[in-house]
Each structure stands twice: as C-alpha cells, then as structure tokens.
Amino acid sequence: MAKIKSLDELRRIKTSASDLTAARSSNAVKVIVGMGTCGIAAGAREVMDAVLKEIEKRGLKDVSVQTTGCIGMCQEEPLLDVIYPNKGRITYGRVTPEDVPRIVSEHVVNGRIVEDLVIARVDD
Amino acid sequence: MYRAHVLVCGGTGCTSSGSHGVMDGLKSELKKQNLDDEVLVVQTGCHGMCEMGPIVVVYPEGTFYCRVSKDDVPELVEEHLLKGRTVDRLLYTGEGDVHVPHYSEIPFYSKQERVALGNCGYIDADKIEEYIARDGYEALGKVLTSMTPEDVVEEMKTSGLRGRGGGGFPTGLKWSFCAKSPGPKKYVICNADEGDPGAFMDRSILEGDPHSIIEGMMIGAYAMGADEGYIYCRAEYPLAIKRLKRAIDQAEEYGLLGENVLGTDFSFSLHVKEGAGAFVCGEETALMGSIEGRRGMPRPRPPFPAVSGLWGKPTNINNVETWANVPSIIRRGGAWFASMGTEKSKGTKVFALTGKVKHTGLVEVPMGITLREIIFDIGGGILGDKKFKAVQIGGPSGGCLTEEHLDLPVSYEDLAKAGAIMGSGGMVVMDEDNCMVDVAKFFLEFTQRESCGKCVPCREGTKQMLLLLKKICDGEGTMEDLAQLEELAHMVKDMSLCGLGQTAPNPVLTTLRYFRHEYEAHIKDRSCPAGACQALIRYRIDQDKCKKCGLCAKNCPVNCIDGDRKTQFVIDEDACVRCGTCYDKCPFDAILKL
Numbered sequence: 001m002a003k004i005k006s007l008d009e010l011r012r013i014k015t016s017a018s019d020l021t022a023a024r025s026s027n028a029v030k031v032i033v034g035m036g037t038c039g040i041a042a043g044a045r046e047v048m049d050a051v052l053k054e055i056e057k058r059g060l061k062d063v064s065v066q067t068t069g070c071i072g073m074c075q076e077e078p079l080l081d082v083i084y085p086n087k088g089r090i091t092y093g094r095v096t097p098e099d100v101p102r103i104v105s106e107h108v109v110n111g112r113i114v115e116d117l118v119i120a121r122v123d124d
Numbered sequence: 125m126y127r128a129h130v131l132v133c134g135g136t137g138c139t140s141s142g143s144h145g146v147m148d149g150l151k152s153e154l155k156k157q158n159l160d161d162e163v164l165v166v167q168t169g170c171h172g173m174c175e176m177g178p179i180v181v182v183y184p185e186g187t188f189y190c191r192v193s194k195d196d197v198p199e200l201v202e203e204h205l206l207k208g209r210t211v212d213r214l215l216y217t218g219e220g221d222v223h224v225p226h227y228s229e230i231p232f233y234s235k236q237e238r239v240a241l242g243n244c245g246y247i248d249a250d251k252i253e254e255y256i257a258r259d260g261y262e263a264l265g266k267v268l269t270s271m272t273p274e275d276v277v278e279e280m281k282t283s284g285l286r287g288r289g290g291g292g293f294p295t296g297l298k299w300s301f302c303a304k305s306p307g308p309k310k311y312v313i314c315n316a317d318e319g320d321p322g323a324f325m326d327r328s329i330l331e332g333d334p335h336s337i338i339e340g341m342m343i344g345a346y347a348m349g350a351d352e353g354y355i356y357c358r359a360e361y362p363l364a365i366k367r368l369k370r371a372i373d374q375a376e377e378y379g380l381l382g383e384n385v386l387g388t389d390f391s392f393s394l395h396v397k398e399g400a401g402a403f404v405c406g407e408e409t410a411l412m413g414s415i416e417g418r419r420g421m422p423r424p425r426p427p428f429p430a431v432s433g434l435w436g437k438p439t440n441i442n443n444v445e446t447w448a449n450v451p452s453i454i455r456r457g458g459a460w461f462a463s464m465g466t467e468k469s470k471g472t473k474v475f476a477l478t479g480k481v482k483h484t485g486l487v488e489v490p491m492g493i494t495l496r497e498i499i500f501d502i503g504g505g506i507l508g509d510k511k512f513k514a515v516q517i518g519g520p521s522g523g524c525l526t527e528e529h530l531d532l533p534v535s536y537e538d539l540a541k542a543g544a545i546m547g548s549g550g551m552v553v554m555d556e557d558n559c560m561v562d563v564a565k566f567f568l569e570f571t572q573r574e575s576c577g578k579c580v581p582c583r584e585g586t587k588q589m590l591l592l593l594k595k596i597c598d599g600e601g602t603m604e605d606l607a608q609l610e611e612l613a614h615m616v617k618d619m620s621l622c623g624l625g626q627t628a629p630n631p632v633l634t635t636l637r638y639f640r641h642e643y644e645a646h647i648k649d650r651s652c653p654a655g656a657c658q659a660l661i662r663y664r665i666d667q668d669k670c671k672k673c674g675l676c677a678k679n680c681p682v683n684c685i686d687g688d689r690k691t692q693f694v695i696d697e698d699a700c701v702r703c704g705t706c707y708d709k710c711p712f713d714a715i716l717k718l
Contacts, residue, residue: 003379005387007265010256010380017257021247023129023164024183035207048127052162056125064184065127067208 019061028062029108031055034079036070042077043096050097051080054104063108076119082107093119126164128205133179133245135170135331136324136363137485142193143178149197150180154205163205169332171245172486173232176216181227181245188227189214232483235502237464239472240288240325240448241488244332249367252374255335261380263454264339267346268388271454276347277303280450282458284470289315289406289443290521290547290623292469292536298440301430302348305438310350312341313415313434313441316357316364317399317406320519321570323550325474326444328486330357330364333448334371338381338394340450345392348440352393356411359398368396403574407622408441410576421578422622443548445474465491469535473546479515479553480507489534496530499553510555514638518547520567521627523634524560543634545627559656560639561646564631565593571628582625585616589632598659601647610636655717658702662718663695669714676706676715 004010033039033048048067055063073079076093080103083089090113092103099117106112132138132147147167154160171179176190182204192200192214203209215223216230224230238244247254255261267276281296302310314337318326330337341353357365372394375381383391397415404410405420412434414420433439449471453461462470469491475498478484482504489498495515499505506512514524523544525532532538536546554563572586592609595601613629613636620626636643645653652660665676665685670693677685677693684700687693695706707715 003377005379007269007386010261010265010386013253013378014256014259014262017253019125019257020251020254021129021257023126024131024186024246030184032208037207048162052125052127065125066184067206069207069209 022061023064028085030064030066030081030083031104031108032066032068032081032083034069034071034077034081035067036074036077038070038074039077039079042094044078046097047078047080047095047100050100051104054101055108058104058109060104060108073119079119084111087111088121088123090118091120091122092117126162127184128163129166129183130163130205131166131168131181131183131245133169133171133177134167134249135174135177135245135328137170137174138177138179139363141177141191145194146178146180146192146197149194150201153197153201157201157206159201159205166248167250168246169244169249170241170328170486172236172241172328172488173230173483174485175483176485179245185210185225186227187225188216188230190216231504232485232487232502235493235497236488237472237490238488239452239461240329240336240445240474241332241486242452243336244328247333249332249334250370252335252371252378252380255333259455260335260451261339263451264342264346264380265386266454267343268386268390273303273347273349276343276454279454279458280347283449283453283461284458284465284468285446285449285453285461286469286536287443288445288449288473288548290518290545292546295442295446298430298442299344299347301428302350302438302440305430307438309352309437310345310348311434311437311439312345312348312350312353313408313411313439314341314353314355314447315406315408315411315441315443316355316361317403317411318361318444318548319358319401319403319406319574320521320548320550321567322478322552323476323519323548325476325486325549327361327364329444329448329474330361331367334364334368335375336448336451337368337444338371338375340447341394342381342385342390342392343450343454344440344442344447346390348438350440351391353395354415354434355394355396356399356405356415357396358401358405360401365396365398372396402576403571404576404622404624407624410622411441412439419576421576422624424621445549466533466535468537469546473534473549475549475551477503477551477553479551480510480555480558481505481553482507491535492533494531494533495525498534498551499530503553506553506555508555510557512553513556513558514554514560514563516544516552516554516563516567516631517550518545518627518630519550520570521545521623521630522547522550523630524554524563524638525634526638543630543637545630557654557656559597559652559654560635560642561593561597561652562654562656564635565590565597567631568593568628571624575624575628579619579621579625581616581619582621582628585612585620586625586628588612589616589629593632596643596646597652597657599646599650599657601643603644603647606643606647661702662697663700663702663704663707664697664716664718665693665695666714666716667692669712671712671714673711675709675711679705679709681705
C-alpha cells in the first residue's frame with residue numbers, strides 16, 4: 001500500500017475507510033426490507049439485492065439497510081420502509097427491483113417521498 | 125456493500141469460551157444462505173463482559189447476544205440476518221426476566237464511560253483502516269502539524285491524567301522531566317508487564333486496540349524528543365503480542381511509523397520485547413534491565429529514568445492504559461478529559477472485576493464512582509446473593525476494603541486513605557465464605573514468590589511473614605506471632621528497595637486493620653470464622669438429618685467414614701483430611717462444618 005505522506009492523505013484514507021465501520025454507527029436514513037416468509041415468497045430477496053446494489057453504485061454513506069419480519073400486510077409484500085430522521089416512517093408496497101432506483105434516488109437521497117408507491121405512513 | 129456487520133468477540137475470554145467456533149460457523153452459514161456478500165463478520169477485541177461470552181453484536185441494530193454457541197449460529201443467521209427477527213433467547217436477561225437487546229441498556233454498560241476501551245469490541249484490531257476510520261492517527265497528525273512538543277506536554281498536564289500502572293504520578297509532569305533532559309537519544313517505553321492475579325485490562329487493550337498504544341507512544345515520543353520505543357509485554361500474552369506486531373507492521377507499511385512520519389521531520393521506530401513473566405519486571409528499573417538483557421532486578425532511584433534510563437539514556441515509561449488515553453486527550457483536549465472524575469483524579473479508569481461477583485469482566489468508569497456502584501450496579505452484586513465481605517483493590521500490592529467503604533468514591537486519594545491503592549485496577553470481590561487471613565496469605569504467597577531477592581527486607585521479610593501467616597492458618601499461632609507479623613509488615617513496607625516490597629505487606633496490614641478479630645479467632649479460639657482454613661475445621665455428621673444413604677462414605681477419598689445403612693455413619697476426625705468432599709456430596713445437608 002502507498003505510504004501516507006501528509007495529514008490530508010491520512011484524512012482521505014479515513015473518508016474511504018469510514019465505509020468499513022459505517023454500518024456500526026447510527027445512520028441517518030434507514031431502509032428496511034420485509035423478509036418474512038411472505039416477503040421472501042413475493043420477491044423481497046431480489047428487492048434487497050437491488051437496494052444494496054443501488055446504495056453501492058451511488059456510494060451512499062449514512063444509510064443502513066435492515067431486515068424485518070412479517071408485519072401482517074402480506075398481500076402488499078414485498079414491503080420496503082424508509083425512515084428519514086424526524087420525518088416518520090414511510091412504507092412502500094409491492095415493490096419490484098425496478099422501483100428501487102427511484103425510491104433510493106428520490107427518497108433516500110433527496111428526501112422526496114415517491115407518492116405513487118406509498119401504502120402507509122407512521123409519524124414519529 | 126455490507127448491510128450488516130456481525131461482531132464476534134475475539135478477546136482471550138471469549139476465545140476460551142469458544143468464539144472461534146462461532147466465527148467459523150457464522151462464515152459458513154452465511155455462505156450457505158448466500159448472505160456472505162451482504163453480511164460482514166468482524167473479529168473484535170474484548171467487550172469486557174467476559175462472563176457472558178462468547179459475545180456477538182449485530183449492527184446496524186446493535187443487538188447484543190450473549191453466550192452464543194456454535195449450535196446457535198444457524199438460528200441466528202436465519203432469524204436475525206435473513207428475516208430480521210431478534211433471537212430473544214440469546215439476549216441478555218435483565219431484572220424480572222426481561223430481555224435487553226441493546227448494549228446501552230444493560231446495567232453492566234450503562235454506568236460505564238469507555239475511553240481507553242473505546243475501540244475494544246468495536247473495531248477489528250487487525251485492520252489499521254478500521255482504527256483510522258475511528259479517528260485513528262488523527263491526534264498524531266495534529267501534534268506533528270500544529271503543536272510544539274511543549275504544547276503537547278501542557279495539554280497532558282491540563283488533562284490531569286495520572287499513571288494508570290499503579291503509581292498514579294501525573295503523566296504530563298513525568299513527560300516534562302524527560303523532555304527537559306538533554307541528549308540526542310531518548311526512549312519511550314510501554315509497560316505491558318501486567319501480572320496482578322485477576323487483572324487483564326492491559327491485555328484487553330493490547331488485543332482490542334493495539335494502534336492506540338502505538339499512536340499514544342508516538343505522541344509522547346514527539347513531546348519528549350525520543351525516536352525509539354519499546355513495548356515490554358509478557359510472553360504469556362501471545363494474542364496481544366501477535367496483534368501488536370501486526371499493528372506495527374501495518375503502521376510501517378502505511379508510513380505512519382518509521383522515517384519522516386506524515387512528511388514531517390519526526391521519525392520513530394518501535395520494538396516489542398517479550399518478557400518472561402516475572403512480576404518484578406513491572407517495576408520500571410527492573411523492566412529496563414530486562415530489556416537490556418540483564419536479570420530483571422530493580423535499582424535504587426535516583427537517578428530516575430527521565431535522567432538515566434534505558435542504556436543510560438533519558439527514558440519515559442508509562443503503562444498500557446496511560447498510553448491508550450493519550451490519543452483521545454490530544455484529539456478532544458485536555459479539558460475534556462479533566463471534566464470527568466474528581467478534583468485530583470481525572471478521567472476514567474479500567475477495572476478488572478473478578479471474584480465472587482455476578483458479572484465478572486472489564487469495566488471502565490469515571491473516577492469518583494463509588495465501590496457500591498461498581499460491585500452492585502455494574503457487577504450485579506454478589507454471586508449466589510451471599511453477603512459482601514471485602515474487596516481487594518490494586519492486586520497483591522493493594523488492600524482489602526470492607527462494607528464501610530462501599531460508598532467511598534474511587535480516586536487515588538480516597539483509596540490510599542483507606543489503606544488500599546488504585547494499583548493497575550484489579551478488583552477481587554470476596555463474600556462471607558472467604559477467610560481474610562487466608563486471603564492475605566494468598567496474596568503474600570504471590571509477592572513472596574515474585575520477590576527478586578535483591579534486598580533483604582523483601583527477600584527475608586516476606587518469607588518470615590508468610591511462615592507466620594501459615595502458622596496462624598494452621599491454628600498454631602500465638603498472639604506474639606501476630607505482633608511480630610505486624611512489626612515485620614511495617615518493616616518490609618518501610619525498608620524495601622522497590623514498589624514490590626514496599627507494597628507487599630498491604631494485604632496483611634489492611635486485613636489486620638479491618639479484620640483483626642478473624643486473626644484473633646484463629647489464634648485464641650483455634651477456629652476459622654469463614655470456615656475456609658482446612659486445619660481449623662472439623663466435619664461431623666448430624667445424625668438427625670442423616671438418611672444413611674452412604675454417599676459420604678462412598679466418596680471419601682481416605683475412607684475415614686465408617687458405618688452401615690442399618691446403624692449410623694461416623695467420621696473418624698483423626699483420619700479426616702478435611703477435603704470437604706462429604707460436605708459437598710451430602711444431599712441432605714447432614715454434614716456439619718464446625
């Protein structure tokens with residue numbers, strides 16, 4: 001590996017290294033994919049793959065991806081929730097891998113809710 | 125991108141309870157479930173709660189799982205990592221059988237303040253990048269680019285940090301002595317010769333966050349004008365040595381250690397010296413002698429190491445925990461550190477909590493916290509809900525404190541006033557079953573064995589003290605012996621050459637101060653009130669309770685229990701070796717301990 005020759009270089013390495021531990025600190029935005037049996041049967045696995053791919057492609061930091069079990073709305077699976085700090089929890093239903101880039105770019109990055117896919121909201 | 129990180133404790137405690145198996149199991153199970161691209165398994169250093177190990181923490185949720193075995197892994201992966209459901213049965217169970225999923229809510233952690241242990245259990249000690257991601261080497265960059273050596277010493281003085289190895293000498297002041305010493309060649313040394321029975325805080329820092337030691341030493345070297353350093357670590361710490369060496373290699377590869385660090389004029393080289401595990405080598409002059417290749421024996425001071433240390437050059441020695449605090453102090457400011465603790469004892473201190481306490485392990489608490497909070501709130505109280513009797517603080521050089529001291533704030537001054545010392549932070553809790561004469565004997569046996577033999581008071585004095593203690597424990601002591609023991613203790617304390625001898629009588633002196641009645645019971649009544657000294661206890665069978673099952677006779681190793689199932693069983697007290705087997709085996713509590 002290249003030697004670090006200045007404090008600025010050290011800080012650059014820190015920025016790129018922060019990915020390594022980012023998942024362990026409190027993240028600004030949470031994306032939660034429903035991975036109950038119903039979710040998986042409806043294609044949640046593919047949605048999850050798409051979410052991870054999209055976040056990696058955009059190099060997003062401060063986003064955490066979690067899974068959750070069945071919450072009872074099985075007919076609307078795959079479910080995907082986005083929790084923006086202080087802006088409540090938005091649930092998207094019947095999400096397909098094709099919807100994911102739009103949800104990530106609009107909601108996760110810019111904080112704009114993708115209204116046509118929303119099926120529920122819970123305020124803080 | 126890894127959406128989840130599974131942190132598995134790789135400290136010595138969890139390793140011995142099987143964390144490697146858990147780690148391997150996780151990796152293969154994740155592969156099987158096709159999750160190995162999105163879930164990262166990380167081996168970390170010690171979390172401190174060793175008694176509940178192996179510990180596994182899953183992020184981003186921060187779910188804290190205890191006592192995870194290899195067999196739990198498939199369920200953990202399927203439930204938590206695939207389906208997002210917490211596995212309740214592996215969570216910490218708090219009061220009222222309530223599951224506690226998060227670190228911060230477990231009583232063991234809620235009163236802790238982790239500075240020296242800040243990265244332990246959070247980062248992979250084998251990856252320098254993870255240390256850098258957590259602001260690692262930022263403090264070094266700060267001192268090299270924007271502070272003069274004098275500024276650094278001043279900042280350390282402001283912090284109020286005092287030596288964590290036992291002496292409690294103000295670190296900033298110590299650095300200023302070495303900084304003022306003239307000479308082109310100076311050394312800094314990290315004392316990692318941790319040897320107190322029951323103490324393992326330094327080992328955990330070395331294993332869990334080795335880069336913090338390297339960075340701390342480099343900051344000290346810059347402040348004092350040194351260009352070379354040694355870490356003196358006992359060879360019984362193989363994992364610590366392995367991780368330290370790897371950390372040094374990585375820092376060298378990145379150019380953070382070596383010539384012209386970060387493009388400045390500062391150069392530093394660092395070596396690990398493995399010690400053979402002599403307790404006396406924790407004494408600084410003996411330690412330096414050992415590095416030089418001589419037998420580890422203390423020499424009189426002055427000259428102090430700051431004037432004439434390793435190979436006659438000005439040298440500064442600090443202990444592991446002291447060095448580990450340095451990067452945080454520089455990064456966050458001395459005033460921040462000084463805002464924690466009491467007037468004269470600043471910051472936090474790591475304690476190794478062991479003995480008869482429910483949650484043994486490592487705890488880092490702000491100075492000034494009471495012993496009661498440490499033992500009962502963090503440690504969860506006494507094992508088996510027995511009665512608290514005493515706590516030995518500061519290892520074999522420390523002293524035993526009693527119930528009346530439970531509300532004592534933990535600080536250098538308060539502990540010294542009560543007759544104990546902060547020491548390196550060993551804390552051994554004792555309950556009503558511990559005999560205090562026996563405890564004093566145990567610690568003195570240790571120091572007596574570890575005495576290097578150079579000075580007479582320590583070599584001969586501790587030996588004679590030990591013989592007197594053995595005599596008392598055997599029920600053959602006299603009141604004259606007790607007086608002589610006390611006189612010898614003061615003599616050894618006042619006249620020994622180094623800290624080992626000067627502090628060795630402490631356990632005897634404090635137990636004499638607070639538990640004199642127990643000594644007197646051994647002598648006058650020929651009895652051990654706690655029922656621990658073998659020579660002074662008798663076993664007898666309570667014929668009313670005895671159901672004549674014969675288990676005692678069957679298990680007696682010397683066949684001294686006679687009788688049959690029709691009449692009665694009797695112990696031949698002359699032949700009895702007082703091993704206590706019958707007492708443990710009897711299902712009806714019919715064996716009496718007298």
